[in-house]
Amino acid sequence: MWPIRPPQSLISNRWPNGRFPQFTARQQVISDDRTGEWHSFAEKFGKAAFIKRIRIKYLRTFGAVQSPFNAYLSLVGLETLPQRVSQQVVSAQRIAEHLTSAPHVTKVNYSGLGYTPQYELVGKYFPRGVGQILSFQVDGGADSVRRIIDGTKLFSYVPNIGDARSLIVDPARITHREVPAEARIAAGVSDNLIRLSIGLEDVNDLIADLDQAIAAAY
Structure with a gap:
């Protein structure tokens, strides 16, 4: 020793x-x-x-072990969870519908859209909406995705989901960076994929922010 x-x-x-x-x-x-x-x-x-x-x-x-005060704050937050999630779901639906006709957006992944294979099941099992998370693909590759993400002003570049803030990430570089490229692409996580977790900001502001970021990227 x-x-x-x-x-x-x-x-x-x-x-x-x-x-x-x-x-x-x-x-x-x-x-x-x-x-x-x-x-x-x-x-x-x-x-x-x-x-x-x-x-x-x-x-x-x-995850870490919460302090007593942080645990208390989490419990307080749970009291208004239904109201917050309901608003986030409504906003996510509007954003998904808007992105389907947005320039340079080639595909939108959100089960609440009428053309998705799961739409009939959604009405049966999720009558109040399918959640606040969606993803979409854009023209180009990782460079286009990076320009769009950098161009947003209201979205935070954070990998978690379900936040009160709206979040944006490129899954190929963040959540799936340890997955081999072939397996990642086979699972639908392409280099031109962007994932959103919609928060409590005004939905019109979020749509405008995405529009300007996409326009500036091309």
């Missing part, structure tokens, strides 16, 4: 001994956004590899 801390050289060399492939194998989850090169936790974070893996792989999946 070292009285204070081991030398950095020994800390850095603890992982490549064949016993901890989860730290030495290169993974897409910590790939370089610019080059696409994958890295291992050991080479990327060195002595902090263990805690970084816990944070990136497990804290993200299971």
Whole structure:
């Protein structure tokens, strides 16, 4: 045992001994956004590899433990959940209908639209609406998607869903970045896909924001 801390050289060399492939194998989850090169936790974070893996792989999946006050705020928020979700569903329906005729939008994914295969089932099982999440595809690829996302002013670039704020992400780079490209595309998550989670802002403002962002991107 070292009285204070081991030398950095020994800390850095603890992982490549064949016993901890989860730290030495290169993974897409910590790939370089610019080059696409994958890295291992050991080479990327060195002595902090263990805690970084816990944070990136497990804290993200299971969540943190709320403080008592934050738990209280969550409970208070649940009291008005039905009213908030009802408004979000109405807004999502309007936005989905608007996007079906928007320039440069090639496809809209929302089960509340009349032409979707699930429409009859929606009326049976979801009489009050199908939710506040929708996605749409646009002309071009990832570059077009990035310009649209960067051009929005009311939407937040955040990967969670169901927020009081309206959120926008490109699933190919965010929620599905660890999925191999072939499997991701087969599941319908293409490079030109944009996902929205509709919040409580005025729906006319949200539509106008999407329109100006799409127009500016082309």
